[in-house]
Amino acid sequence: EVHLVESGGGMVRPGGSLTLTCVASGFDFEYETMSWVRLAPGKVPEWISIINFGGDLGYEIDVVKGRFTTSRDNNKKTLYLQMNNLRPEDTALYYCARGGYGHDRYRGRGTQVTVSL
Numbered sequence: 271e272v273h274l275v276e277s278g279g280g281m282v283r284p285g286g287s288l289t290l291t292c293v294a295s296g297f298d299f300e301y302e303t304m305s306w307v308r309l310a311p312g313k314v315p316e317w318i319s320i321i322n323f324g325g326d327l328g329y330e331i332d333v334v335k336g337r338f339t340t341s342r343d344n345n346k347k348t349l350y351l352q353m354n355n356l357r358p359e360d361t362a363l364y365y366c367a368r369g370g371y372g373h374d375r376y377r378g379r380g381t382q383v384t385v386s387l
Contacts, residue, residue, distance in 0.1 A: 272296040272376045274366050279381030286356050290381060292349040292366030300344035303328070303370045306351045307377070308362035316362075319351070320370050329371060333359075356385045 278290040290306070306318040319340040320329040327340055339352040349366050365380035367373060 272368060274368065274376065274378035276364065276366055276378045276381040279364060279383045281384040281386065282356055283387060284357055284385055286385070287352070287354045288356065288383060290351040290353065290364055290383075292351075292378060294347045294349065294366075294368075297368065297376075299347040302368055304342065304349050305367045305370060305373070306340060306349070306364060307367050307374055308360075308364045308383075309380070310362040313362075315374065317371050318364075321349070353383070356383070358385045361385050 273295045274292055276290060276292045278288055280288060282288055301323050303320060303322050305320045307315050308318055309315050318331050318334055319327060321340050321342055322328050325342055337355045341350045361384050363380040363382050365378045368376040
């Protein structure tokens with residue numbers, strides 16, 4: 271059974287940083303493309319980044335370029351999202367998903383990120 275468990279969210283002030291972690295099990299993580307997706311209230315899911323099995327970034331949304339870094343450790347079956355210079359508009363539920371753009375059949379429950387004064 272596929273399990274994806276995110277952690278690392280929280281409440282930070284604008285300009286702050288957080289690192290999200292997604293631990294995977296139940297499938298061959300090292301061979302799979304993975305995504306970070308966020309869901310803000312009243313909005314559709316937004317794919318933030320997509321990273322291939324080799325660790326190459328295949329996609330990153332413009333609004334996070336230069337602020338967010340996506341990486342993975344296949345030995346630990348773990349996906350990371352380092353987020354710097356956070357903005358209020360980054361507030362959302364962040365989750366990891368198995369697969370590329372538009373694929374979130376297998377996803378974690380997510381971790382909440384709130385950016386506020």
